[in-house]
Amino acid sequence: MNLQTQFKTAQKDVLTLSKRPDNNVLLELYALFKQGNEGDVTGQKPGILDFVKKAKYEAWENKKGMSKKEAMQAYVDLVDRLKK
Numbered sequence: 624m625n626l627q628t629q630f631k632t633a634q635k636d637v638l639t640l641s642k643r644p645d646n647n648v649l650l651e652l653y654a655l656f657k658q659g660n661e662g663d664v665t666g667q668k669p670g671i672l673d674f675v676k677k678a679k680y681e682a683w684e685n686k687k688g689m690s691k692k693e694a695m696q697a698y699v700d701l702v703d704r705l706k707k
Contacts (some may be wrong), residue, residue, distance in 0.1 A: 626692060627695070629699045630680065630699055631671065632699075633698055633699045633703070636702050637652060637705070638695055640705055650678060651682065652681045653679055653682060654682035654685060654686050655686065655695075655701065656694075656698055656699035657683045657686075658689050660693040662691055663688070664683045664684045664686075667679075668680050668681075668684075678707060
């Protein structure tokens with residue numbers, strides 16, 4: 624199975640996890656997903672009072688420079704670990 628197919632399968636699998644991951648893991652999943660789909664972060668950083676959007680933006684920003692391929696593989700690996 625190629626990486627793109629594994630990535631799409633992992634996106635479906637994450638919705639069926641038996642246990643909801645903690646917020647840090649959810650942010651990591653979000654950041655890897657965005658980096659894998661779109662590449663480096665874009666747009667303006669949300670304001671200081673928009674805690675959720677700011678946390679998501681910063682998590683994605685931390686992946687800056689990671690290739691889409693690396694991010695997709697990391698996402699697949701993380702979802703595989705969460706499924707166990």
